[in-house]
Amino acid sequence: MATISALQKARASYMPKLPKSLAKHGPFVKVEEGNATAPSADQAALKERFPNTYGLPMASITQAAGDGTSEPLKIGVILSGGQAPGGHNVIAGLYDAVKAVNSDSELYGFLGGPSGLVENKYCKLTGDIIDRYRNTGGFDIIGSGRTKLETEEQFDKVAATCREHGIHGVVVVGGDDSNTNACMLAEYFLANNIDIQVIGCPKTIDGDLKNEQIPIPFGFDTATKVYSELIGNILSDVNSAKKYWHFIRVMGRSASHIALETALQTQPNITIVSEEVEQEGTTLNDIVYQIADTVRRRAEDGKNFGVAIIPEGLIGFIPQINSLISELNELLANNEEQFKSLQSAEENCEFVSGKLSADAAEAFTSLPQDIQMQLLLDRDPHGNVQVSRIETEKLLSSMVDHQLKEWKDQGRFKGKFSPQHHFFGYEGRAAAPSNFDADYCYTLGYTAATLINARKTGYIAAVGNLTAPAPEWTAAGVPLTMMMNMERRHGGDKPVIERALVELDGKPFQQLKQNRESWKTEDDYVLPGPIQYFGPSEVCDRITETLRLEQQSG
Ligand code: FBP
Secondary structure: OOOOOHHHHHHHOOOOOOOHHHHHHOOOEEEEEEEEOOOOOOHHHHHHHOOOOOOOEEEEEEEEEOOOOOOOOEEEEEEEOOOOOOHHHHHHHHHHHHHHHOOOOEEEEEOOOHHHHHOOOEEEOOHHHHHHHOOOOOOOOOOEEOOOOOOHHHHHHHHHHHHHHOOOEEEEEEOHHHHHHHHHHHHHHHHOOOOOEEEEEEEOOOOOOOOOOOOOOEOHHHHHHHHHHHHHHHHHHHHHHOOOEEEEEEOOOOOOHHHHHHHHHHOOOEEOOHHHHHHHOOOHHHHHHHHHHHHHHHHHOOOOOEEEEEEOOHHHHOHHHHHHHHHHHHHHHHOHHHHHOOOOHHHHHHHHHOOOOHHHHHHHHOOOHHHHHHHHHOEOOOOOEOHHHOOHHHHHHHHHHHHHHHHHHOOOOOOOOOEEEEEEOHHHHOOOOOHHHHHHHHHHHHHHHHHHHOOOOOEEEEEEOOOOOHHHOEEEEEEHHHHEEEEEEOOEEEEEEOOOOOOOOOHHHHHHHHHHHHHHHOOOOOOOOOOOOOOOHHHHOOOOHHHHHHHOOO
């Protein structure tokens, strides 16, 4: 038996809260159909691609008892993509709901993500297993993976797997791409008269799977609390030692929701939001200038310290670097053999500089050599630059250093600049879920099982009214096609669930904008401290600033 911590022991007995309707009637609530739905764009193309799942009505879960049979239910579940706190509670919610339907019901966990479903690799989840994982972080109960479930051949195999075990429904826990694929699977089953339901659950720490119906994906709350604790500790450290500038890159892929949320929670001196950089057409040199200028102004007040938050995807949003990356992707793909034969860093740089357009070559040569090498050598299996692996925090601090040295020589900067670098991502992805995520995920799992019991397919489990206490939350199924649009991917038009980037006219960004000038120079640091699981509700059940501001009326 593995040793567990005192907190894990105490946390194991936490009973997540459910909305009143589910708490009272279990999975036997009434699932009421609303009006037919439609996506906000590309209706004709989506209708053609999803003839069976297009236009489904909203499915809201109401108090009145009634729907669903009490026949044993068999559900299969997969976890897809990067870890997000609370995944185990989705599974616990599913398990408790299917057992409430009938004690002979079964939950199959398919191992290692979507590939487990295709290759029929599974474990039957028993009460003992579930109890070991309640309210814990990580996805280790069944593992996760990034295999894309999208071909007819894969769907045939999934159908064979489900038939072999007599599975009635599949729950896909994932982000925008995985939920798009869940809808494709639902469509395939309907088109082939296969009576298996498919329901999605919104997961990602990045915060970018959200819309009017899905206020927040699970995991964002806990992950941003962990990063905010760490950033708060650093703010406290800079304010004590008063000698370092910390450049902190935070995960989030292309979206800056994590950077924005952690900034609102901690109020550091500088926060960059990629979406704003793109809209303003800000160049790399502009960003460097703005940071260097803040360092200079603070130094004039005798403050040679500060903290800057940088979103993971920034580099892809700087127009000039974005064009450089596209050219490099193309160039290296077309000259693979020749490039491989080069021996030294100098040869590599010389080779590409000679072949890039004038603008791209200028952007390339303006970068420090280690970043140039990252751009050339750190590539994914398709040969593309792995933008998220670029150490933007080091790139910016080294360029800021360069600028400050220039100003020092001109007598315009008299301070000191000593940078430290951090990348916060994995530290928060598998953390034990906050009370919010523990309750939210359990409710999502419970809702997904309830929808399957009511024979709904092609929906994503959706929980609303999240700023109220959990008993007041609402539960529903939202048609997946309603959240889609058509996007250009790999040279073709593909249906995808729209990824939500930071909205510059939204309240969270406006809140940052109103305050950032004063946060630059005043040390208005906020120290949120570690996630609290026990204690006063205003501390333990605190929601994210993003959710609070977005749901605020008026
Ligand atoms: P998902 O989009 O799958 O939820 O993953 C989120 C994320 O943590 C991103 O923030 C990050 O860019 C990426 O996964 C890292 O992926 P990997 O686990 O392959 O290192």
